[in-house]
Amino acid sequence: MEQEIIDSYNRLNSLNVSRETFLDFEIFLSMIVEKNKEINIISQENAKNDVIRERHIIDSAQIIDFIDFNQNTTTDLGSGGGMPGIVIAIILKNMKKNIKMHLYEKSHHKSLFLKEVSRKLQLNTKIFQENIFDLKKLETGTIMSRAFKPMPVILDLVYENFSRYTNLIFFMGKNGKKVFENSLKNWNLEYTEKKSLTNEDSFLLNIKKIRKKNKKN
Template identity: 40%
Template sequence: MNKFNLGELNVSRETMELLNSYVDLLKKWNRAINLISNNSMCDVWERHFLDSAQLIRFLSVEKKNWVDLGSGAGFPGLVIAILAKEKFPGLKMTLIESDKRKCIFLNEVARASQLDIKILSNRIEDCPNLNADVISARALAPMKKLLLFFDLHGKNGCKGLFLKGKNLNSELRVVDNINRFKIKVNLSLIDANGCIAEVEKRN
């Protein structure tokens, strides 16, 4: 892939080189630790990179501290960190991933991309309050659990960005005290069956 366009998102050649390097490392490491399914590797740009990149449209300059939960192979957090290096250089990114092997991979991509990010090899619930401005997750857990994590690590005014599928409505029906949250459902720009649950706490 020699260009990276998503709506109004256009990136520099340097950022594209970092993303291509990320793909190369992903292919290399995937043979050893199964970061993503082999089936999705053939359309890795759309299934993983573009799907992750669409979240940056929700970021504003006053949001300084982004926390990505259950980062796995780095989607969406590592993709956002690479894009933010050019577009939002003041953003601090923290990735939380309990699998130590995946953390080694994340650190390798961060080193190759010269990213100043924090990678925590912990369970999400065991981390101290991270005082996040933005919290993201992709293919991690049902909304009931994600909202518990959102409560745990989000500061006042925090925005949650959760990439979800067609089961979102059924997940929301079993959330306790759902009226505490303002939840906007945004259609995915990439996946016809996907959406982004944009969450804020009600005052």
């Protein structure tokens, strides 16, 4: 692999992401570009190698230190083209962690793509072509949500539909502070915050406990 490509992943060095992982990332990237000619995995204007690395792969990979390695599964809500679910599954494979990635994606075409990537890269995944809002009493370790639904919707979903989980990871964009502050009006959250590696206006939330606030009449 060209040194220029290796260097493009240098922001992940602090997370101990291996060269083998970068190779898998590049295979995944090429599959996104190819499939994007048929269906919209990502927007057409962003379907360039350097943009995919920066905005999608590195952005997704940076949550690896929030993943609970002591659980058997981790879950990606509304996985779309596999960011962050496939990206994290690639890292887990190369870390030799025996954790199954559950990917929920109701689109038939995107689900097929996720299965194709998983087969090619030999990832430990299970793809559910279902609407996760219809499912109840779900159990998992880490839950992740990136560009799926607004934060209040996801908090309700996790609170109502998951009977057990360890933590919940949110990717918060430039309006994230305001969204988060509004969410705190309705929820008691035990959380830690981390600045994004890819955008100075963005941040990550790692939420351990979710409790609804009692509203006074």
